[in-house]
Amino acid sequence: MNKYVLNGLYTVIGIVVIAAFAFKVFQPIQVLPRMRLSPAYNFIDQDGQPLTSETLRGQFVLYSFTYTHCPAPCYNISDTMQEVQSRLGEVDLGSIPVSFVTISVDPDRDTPEVLNAYGKELGADFDQWRFVTTTNKALLKTIVGSGFETYYEDKGDGNFALDPGFVLVDGWGIIRAEYRYTTEVSDADRILRHLGVLAEEVQNSTGTAKLAYEAAHLFLCYAP
Amino acid sequence: MSTQKMHIDSYERNWMIVSAVLLVLFATAVSVAAFGLGIQVPAPEQRVDPRTVATDPNSPWSNPGLREVAPGKYDAYILARAVPTWEYLPKEMTIPAGSSVSFYVTSSDVQHGFKIQDTNANFMVIPGQVSKLTITFDKPGTYNFICTEYCGSGHGVMYGAITVTP
Numbered sequence: 001m002n003k004y005v006l007n008g009l010y011t012v013i014g015i016v017v018i019a020a021f022a023f024k025v026f027q028p029i030q031v032l033p034r035m036r037l038s039p040a041y042n043f044i045d046q047d048g049q050p051l052t053s054e055t056l057r058g059q060f061v062l063y064s065f066t067y068t069h070c071p072a073p074c075y076n077i078s079d080t081m082q083e084v085q086s087r088l089g090e091v092d093l094g095s096i097p098v099s100f101v102t103i104s105v106d107p108d109r110d111t112p113e114v115l116n117a118y119g120k121e122l123g124a125d126f127d128q129w130r131f132v133t134t135t136n137k138a139l140l141k142t143i144v145g146s147g148f149e150t151y152y153e154d155k156g157d158g159n160f161a162l163d164p165g166f167v168l169v170d171g172w173g174i175i176r177a178e179y180r181y182t183t184e185v186s187d188a189d190r191i192l193r194h195l196g197v198l199a200e201e202v203q204n205s206t207g208t209a210k211l212a213y214e215a216a217h218l219f220l221c222y223a224p
Numbered sequence: 225m226s227t228q229k230m231h232i233d234s235y236e237r238n239w240m241i242v243s244a245v246l247l248v249l250f251a252t253a254v255s256v257a258a259f260g261l262g263i264q265v266p267a268p269e270q271r272v273d274p275r276t277v278a279t280d281p282n283s284p285w286s287n288p289g290l291r292e293v294a295p296g297k298y299d300a301y302i303l304a305r306a307v308p309t310w311e312y313l314p315k316e317m318t319i320p321a322g323s324s325v326s327f328y329v330t331s332s333d334v335q336h337g338f339k340i341q342d343t344n345a346n347f348m349v350i351p352g353q354v355s356k357l358t359i360t361f362d363k364p365g366t367y368n369f370i371c372t373e374y375c376g377s378g379h380g381v382m383y384g385a386i387t388v389t390p
Contacts, residue, residue: 146294
């Protein structure tokens with residue numbers, strides 16, 4: 001009797017171990033990592049209206065960083081933002097809204113009026129794509145530098161050192177992806193694919209399926 | 225019906241038990257370190273093209289060095305290379321005590337290593353990949369960093385230093 005119990009126990013352990021390996025190798029579910037909390041902020045947008053991090057809870061938000069006086073050839077974040085915005089229909093998002101926020105690191109020159117004109121020039125839909133900044137420079141540096149981990153520095157001659165990049169935040173205010181300098185694939189393609197992965201997780205991870213999604217987090221099954 | 229048990233010498237059995245216990249201990253230690261204490265091994269952070277990473281103006285490694293992203297928080301973009309000479313760019317960095325530095329290290333040619341003495345930073349630098357690790361420097365002093373992967377005849381002179389001022 002004892003022998004059968006023991007054999008049964010070994011079989012169960014074996015199946016669990018093999019299942020865990022199979023899960024890791026075949027990755028039936030892929031997720032985006034929960035990197036860290038997105039910073040809280042209180043910005044002024046292109047219409048002079050306040051925009052806080054709480055306003056955008058429950059939405060996927062794609063952040064980008066720039067300043068309108070960036071001289072050519074400036075790393076052009078707006079191309080990628082425009083492409084993502086126009087191709088958003090390709091992704092199955094369910095009913096989850098997506099917002100775009102472009103943060104200017106140059107509040108002296110990028111007043112709401114300047115940002116408004118810049119946005120219009122890019123053909124941005126201001127209900128979905130906002131251009132924001134704050135005149136509190138210490139706060140701006142903390143939000144962008146410490147919160148979004150994006151480096152910028154005023155060079156003093158009207159130019160800024162700025163590391164180009166995008167940050168994707170989910171509806172709970174957790175940073176799920178960062179897009180830094182890379183030569184692998186077009187940023188827009190990756191961002192669109194990641195939005196789909198996020199939407200799938202939010203819609204499907206209920207009940208028992210939630211355990212499978214948590215397993216994907218535990219086994220680091222991250223979408224490329 | 226009698227089943228004959230295989231004879232195992234008691235010394236051998238004891239060794240087998242000790243090995244099994246060690247495996248369980250290590251698995252527990254790794255699990256606690258990874259999930260409980262949140263210790264992470266340096267992981268590939270992003271992919272870059274080693275042929276252009278040092279020259280592309282959009283690449284942070286075209287202008288390697290220390291950047292203050294927020295008060296007391298730094299990013300160090302370090303390029304390890306064997307051509308034209310074996311060196312790290314930059315070779316020297318100075319930060320105040322208490323700073324937290326995220327190292328982003330990549331190579332423009334062959335495989336290198338990166339070890340900062342008196343810290344737990346020690347990782348491979350692989351062309352095409354970026355290795356990232358964050359270290360907080362609380363004690364003032366000089367922390368030398370050296371290449372730990374044999375990368376050619378100049379391997380021995382490949383070093384640099386981080387000065388932590390009080």
